[in-house]
Amino acid sequence: MASDGARKQFxxxxxxxxxxxxxxxxxxxxPPFDPLxxxxxxxxxPKVPTTPVKAKRVSTFQEFESNTSDAWDAGxxxxxxxxxxxxxxxSEVVMETAHRVLRNHSQRQSQPSQKxxxxxxxxxxxxxPPVAPSGDLRLVKSVSESHTPCPSESTGDTVPLQRSQSLxxxxxxxxxxxxxxxxxxxxxxxxxxxSRLDKFKQLLAGPNTDLEELRKLSWSGxxxxxxxxxxxxxxxxxxxxxxANVDRRPATxxxxxKEYFAFIEHYYSSRNDEVHQDTYRQIHIDIPRMSPExxxxxxxxxxxxxxxxxxxxxRHPASGYVQGINDLVTPFFVVFICEYTDQEDVDKVDVSxxxxxVLRNIEADTYWCMSKLLDGIQDNYTFAQPGxxxxxxxxxxxxxxxxxxxxxxxxxNEVRYLQFAFRWMNNLLMRELPxxxxxxxxxxxxSEPEGFSHFHLYVCAxxxxxxxxxxxxxxxFQELLLFxxxxxxxxxxxxxxxxxxxxxxxxxxxxxxxxxxxxxSSATLPRH
Numbered sequence: 001m002a003s004d005g006a007r008k009q010f011x012x013x014x015x016x017x018x019x020x021x022x023x024x025x026x027x028x029x030x031p032p033f034d035p036l037x038x039x040x041x042x043x044x045x046p047k048v049p050t051t052p053v054k055a056k057r058v059s060t061f062q063e064f065e066s067n068t069s070d071a072w073d074a075g076x077x078x079x080x081x082x083x084x085x086x087x088x089x090x091s092e093v094v095m096e097t098a099h100r101v102l103r104n105h106s107q108r109q110s111q112p113s114q115k116x117x118x119x120x121x122x123x124x125x126x127x128x129p130p131v132a133p134s135g136d137l138r139l140v141k142s143v144s145e146s147h148t149p150c151p152s153e154s155t156g157d158t159v160p161l162q163r164s165q166s167l168x169x170x171x172x173x174x175x176x177x178x179x180x181x182x183x184x185x186x187x188x189x190x191x192x193x194x195s196r197l198d199k200f201k202q203l204l205a206g207p208n209t210d211l212e213e214l215r216k217l218s219w220s221g222x223x224x225x226x227x228x229x230x231x232x233x234x235x236x237x238x239x240x241x242x243x244a245n246v247d248r249r250p251a252t253x254x255x256x257x258k259e260y261f262a263f264i265e266h267y268y269s270s271r272n273d274e275v276h277q278d279t280y281r282q283i284h285i286d287i288p289r290m291s292p293e294x295x296x297x298x299x300x301x302x303x304x305x306x307x308x309x310x311x312x313x314x315r316h317p318a319s320g321y322v323q324g325i326n327d328l329v330t331p332f333f334v335v336f337i338c339e340y341t342d343q344e345d346v347d348k349v350d351v352s353x354x355x356x357x358v359l360r361n362i363e364a365d366t367y368w369c370m371s372k373l374l375d376g377i378q379d380n381y382t383f384a385q386p387g388x389x390x391x392x393x394x395x396x397x398x399x400x401x402x403x404x405x406x407x408x409x410x411x412x413n414e415v416r417y418l419q420f421a422f423r424w425m426n427n428l429l430m431r432e433l434p435x436x437x438x439x440x441x442x443x444x445x446x447s448e449p450e451g452f453s454h455f456h457l458y459v460c461a462x463x464x465x466x467x468x469x470x471x472x473x474x475x476x477f478q479e480l481l482l483f484x485x486x487x488x489x490x491x492x493x494x495x496x497x498x499x500x501x502x503x504x505x506x507x508x509x510x511x512x513x514x515x516x517x518x519x520x521s522s523a524t525l526p527r528h
Contacts, residue, residue: 193223200226209233209244218447221440221494228339231332232365234446235372241365257364263311271310279321283309286326292435294347295334300359301351305329308367312374319381324426328373331430331439332366346435377453380425388425391457392417395425398461402507406468413477420484424460428452432463433489433497440497455508462503 200223203214214233222230235241241256242249271280287305290296296305308329313321334346340358343349351359379387396417400407410417423431430438441459445451464471467487474480489496 196220197223197225200230204229204233205246207246209246211244215447219444221498222443224338227439227443228336231335231369231442231446235369241368241372253361253365256368257361260311260364260367261360263315264307267311267314268307270314276310276314279313280306280310282323283313283321283326286323290326290330292347295349295351296330298351301333304333304359304363304366308363308370311367312371316374316378319378319383322381322385324423325374325381327427327430329366329370330435331442332369333362334435335439336362336365373452376450385426387453388422391425392421394457395421395460395464398457398507398511399464401511402461403465403468406465406471409472410480413475413480415477415480415484419481421460421464423485424463425456428456429460429463432487434492437489437492437494437497440494441501444501455504458504458507458511459500461507462500466500466503 196217199217200214203209203217204226211233214230218230218234229242232242233244243252270276283306287302287309288297290305295301305326309321309326312325313319337349337351337354338346340354340362341349354362374381377387379385380391381387396407399417428438429441433441445455448455467483470483471480474483
């Protein structure tokens with residue numbers, strides 16, 4: 001239990017500028033209010049959209065397991081196999097199979113490596129996270145998940161997702177220059193990535209891109225060469241930023257770019273007017289605080305971000321500019337600028353080498369894609385940020401169901417979810433993860449129905465429980481909050497994000513069809 005003295009020390013330390021100290025997480029123009037004092041808002045929480053599970057016939061677990069024994073391999077037809085399997089099974093059978101796979105993988109990972117191993121069945125290659133297309137419900141097929149309990153914990157406790165140290169690094173298009181001792185595994189993964197890239201190119205080259213197929217393919221990550229076009233097509237909305245028809249895209253791009261720069265011409269000169277000067281001043285202050293600094297602080301980039309944020313604020317008076325929105329520009333800009341540079345390291349990108357006309361196009365594309373993202377979560381940034389208030393409350397109740405021990409530990413030390421999870425919702429975890437991981441995360445968010453608004457909740461729940469061991473080891477309010485505001489993710493890569501997404505999808509699968517899954521009366525997640 002935190003003492004009054006500890007809390008006073010915490011708030012005193014919060015106001016300091018010492019690196020590593022607890023930082024304020026409230027970035028809105030109007031600080032969040034206490035949910036307990038505004039219960040009427042929380043009572044109006046909308047129901048989470050559900051996805052019905054088709055149960056054409058009832059199958060036994062043994063029958064399902066034998067019919068889908070290869071669905072966990074990294075073959076080219078894994079998505080189709082899972083679609084066929086889950087279409088004909090009820091949720092209990094699917095979840096039982098998923099948990100058995102996770103247990104089997106955990107046992108394999110816990111076995112010590114031998115110099116002269118005994119003959120055993122051929123190991124399965126690392127599978128990608130599940131494909132989760134719109135209107136379809138697929139089971140989680142991540143054999144990269146390892147559920148290793150803490151020695152001090154009882155076997156009855158819910159065991160969180162842990163990253164296995166023996167897993168090889170995934171050879172992805174977005175990362176390069178990494179050496180891995182598992183040469184054979186690298187070779188197989190490289191061939192797989194090449195095959196996936198070919199699938200993307202084939203899909204994008206058609207006269208009319210099948211957006212549903214593109215979402216399925218993108219859930220497990222998008223190769224860097226095709227990411228800019230894929231993001232523009234998916235772009236977080238029903239119809240995307242670009243049309244599916246290839247012939248219509250050039251005209252659409254030209255029209256949207258012309259429209260954006262008409263806004264600039266009409267509105268940007270008013271940035272120093274009395275009515276807008278506070279908004280512009282706050283934007284001007286916030287941009288230098290963003291990362292990656294080496295990119296953001298280049299004068300041309302700073303000017304681009306200022307224009308994008310100011311125009312968006314002027315055109316959306318219901319919310320105006322709120323701190324946190326500025327971070328959401330970065331992933332789009334980085335993805336689009338990297339299309340015109342050979343640099344793998346974003347910090348080394350020199351925008352002065354990019355032609356002025358190309359930069360103009362990138363600026364307009366970034367503005368429109370960010371606008372479409374914010375259209376789905378704008379209640380996060382209106383007065384008092386009610387969208388975030390509701391999501392934090394939903395996260396708290398969800399965690400209380402999936403890991404009651406962690407929830408009780410936080411509550412017992414008087415740590416409130418709003419104190420750490422507000423930033424997770426306000427900045428979509430961008431302040432918690434490296435930029436490369438955010439971009440990989442957004443590949444899936446743009447493939448998921450309501451990825452930024454609904455699926456993000458499950459990602460945050462999985463993210464919190466991921467640190468279960470460390471949270472339970474902390475016995476002090478101040479140290480707990482320091483840890484939760486400075487999580488050790490600097491060395492995370494695509495593999496970590498894939499495991500996080502797989503666990504989040506498992507939670508969504510378990511809870512999305514339970515209308516009362518946020519309530520104490522609902523059933524808990526099956527233990528494994």
